[in-house]
Amino acid sequence: VKPIAVAKPASIPFVDLGAQRRRLGQKLDAAIARVLAHGAFILGPEVAELEQKLAHYAGVRHCVSCSSGTDALALVLMAKGIGRNDAVFVPAFTFVAPAEVVAWLGATPVFVDVSAATCTMNGASLEAAIEGAKAKGLRPAAVIPVDLFGQPADYRAIAPVAERHGLFVLADAAQSFGASLDGRPVGQWAHATATSFYPSKPLGCYGDGGAVLTDDRALAEALLSLRMHGQRIDKLGAHQYDNVRVGMNGRFDTLQAAILIEKLAIFPDEIAARQRIAERYSRLLSDRVETPALLKGATSVWAQYTIKSEHRDAIKAACAEQSVPTAVHYPLPLSGQAAYRHYPTAPGGVPAAERLASNVLSLPIHPYLDEATQDRIVAAVRGALG
Ligand SMILES: Cc1ncc(COP(=O)(O)O)c(C=O)c1O
DSSP: OOOOOOOOOOOOOSSOHHHHHHHHHHHHHHHHHHHHHHOOOBSOHHHHHHHHHHHHHHTOSEEEEESOHHHHHHHHHHHTTOOTTEEEEEESSSOSHHHHHHHHTTOEEEEEOBOTTTOSBOHHHHHHHHHHHHHTTOEEEEEOOBOOTTSOOOHHHHHHHHHHTTOEEEEEOTTTTTOEETTEETTSSSSEEEEEOOTTSSSOOSSOOEEEEESOHHHHHHHHHHTBTTEEEETTEEEEEEESSOOOBOOOBHHHHHHHHHHHHHHHHHHHHHHHHHHHHHHHHTTTSBOOOOOTTBOOOOSOEEEEOTTHHHHHHHHHHTTOOOBOSOSSOGGGSTTTTTSOBOTTOOHHHHHHHHHEEEEOOOTTOOHHHHHHHHHHHHHHTO
């Protein structure tokens, strides 16, 4: 007897960039055509226009765009002269970039535990990590509180610790640009804020890109120079082949800036849609799994909708069976990874990061996720839990 083939349901995109592309339609084509016509592909007029719009959006004085979110972090650390013997405090539970850039510069990433509820850096663990770094003869230099899954880190707890110990605060807002804390936008909570325009980020372009936001004029000027191989830049402009710093090619493409200007115009509406979808997920799931917790006074741009459950692996498998994609952000704390496990960890270790790594699961979220599709995702999650 031949087995009867059971068709699997059609797969759901984790992030549906096509739906956004259809919405922007002709506007995006026209923006790209304008750049092709003027031909200023490197640092053309759209780059400056976008930087001005992003600075205005976040309510800061300066925005310097650059080649990626990773480079945005690196450029700031380079501008601050971070290097050998400097300790830079990074959460153990995050994407690798904030630790990676510290290691590039010969400085020491020190891994800090996170809070179990919000998954972002824990102020008490930071305090302990600073003392631990000092005991090892390192100079506590900077902290990179990472804004995870769309909400800001707990700057109200971290800023006073940083201030007490003279740490430079570099916010990693790759996942949170557009969010706020106590009514103040991301961009205003640190000495400098780095963000990413990776395509799947809430504000993403069609390639790699990033930016730094700051009120510090001297820092912004150094960043402009560093992203252009450390060129001398003065009132007359950039002086090619006159290098006053060791920099990099860290520029953002004009084409990508033109694309992002169009996407920024619909960004507030997209954030509102993400918020509606996240609230609906929480309503439909909170009796069976731990749904995301926001800090009091925080908003999120829902870069991820990440649930927690001790049955994570079973839920993941059941979703895959129903062609519902999921992702584990992140399966292993940085402090346990091969390339990083020789760096110091906060005294007391990172138990919350370790627990999260075994129970988090991100569900599909994007502004164009319709209710019927969301219901299918919810059914797959609930189905796994019997
Ligand atoms: C928290 C965090 N930091 C930094 C980055 C790096 O950004 P990019 O991929 O643009 O280099 C990402 C995303 O990829 C991220 O999620």
